[in-house]
Amino acid sequence: MRDPRVIEGEVDAVRIEDDRLSGVCLRSGAVVACQALVVAPRFVARAEVLESLGFVVGAGLTEMAVDGHSIGTYVTAEPTGATTVPGVWVAGNVVDPRARVISSAAAGLTAAGAINAALVAEDTRRAVADRRVAQENPRGTDRSGSSPRADQDLATRMRDARGDGL
Numbered sequence: 001m002r003d004p005r006v007i008e009g010e011v012d013a014v015r016i017e018d019d020r021l022s023g024v025c026l027r028s029g030a031v032v033a034c035q036a037l038v039v040a041p042r043f044v045a046r047a048e049v050l051e052s053l054g055f056v057v058g059a060g061l062t063e064m065a066v067d068g069h070s071i072g073t074y075v076t077a078e079p080t081g082a083t084t085v086p087g088v089w090v091a092g093n094v095v096d097p098r099a100r101v102i103s104s105a106a107a108g109l110t111a112a113g114a115i116n117a118a119l120v121a122e123d124t125r126r127a128v129a130d131r132r133v134a135q136e137n138p139r140g141t142d143r144s145g146s147s148p149r150a151d152q153d154l155a156t157r158m159r160d161a162r163g164d165g166l
């Protein structure tokens, strides 16, 4: 746009004539004629559902500004999508108001990879803990009812499933 006219003031209403936009009415009472109106949206993260998962939405939302103009809010997270709540990952517009379809999908893939890694790590932690219990009580069984042999089999299966030896 070249040589744009800048009119200061707060818009109070739009003026419609013959079912068509004809102008905007300012609070000052002035009417500015126009045929089209473009409004910059403000993207607010719909993070309420995260509250039920332990996320403190009020404290957890961050304002995003571009050239000093607020374009919306987002949930703060690690690059993997991990939030401050253990076990809760986010991806897409909720973590970046500027994201588009392709970047949202990519963030979803990144989060999925991180979630998978976290689940594997958790399984491994449990298997190792159970194995330690089993080693301390070689003739007994651990709290989950598994045997040292079963723990060994589980550890082997997990290692083979990953294919990289973990």
Ligand SMILES: Cc1cc2nc3c(=O)[nH]c(=O)nc-3n(C[C@H](O)[C@H](O)[C@H](O)COP(=O)(O)OP(=O)(O)OC[C@H]3O[C@@H](n4cnc5c(N)ncnc54)[C@H](O)[C@@H]3O)c2cc1C
Binding pocket: 046, 048, 049, 091, 092, 093, 094, 098, 099, 100, 101, 102, 104
């Ligand atoms: C008007 C417009 C035009 C756009 N045009 C383009 C374009 O041309 N190209 C492009 O790449 N990107 C475009 N985008 C951006 C693109 O749509 C988003 O970046 C993308 O959809 C973000 O994906 P998402 O999965 O993060 O969120 P969304 O696609 O918004 O998906 C979030 C989903 O979660 C649901 N949801 C929210 N809260 C709850 C809840 N409590 N319980 C259950 N479900 C819930 C919502 O209903 C929604 O279906 C456009 C966006 C808009 C608004």
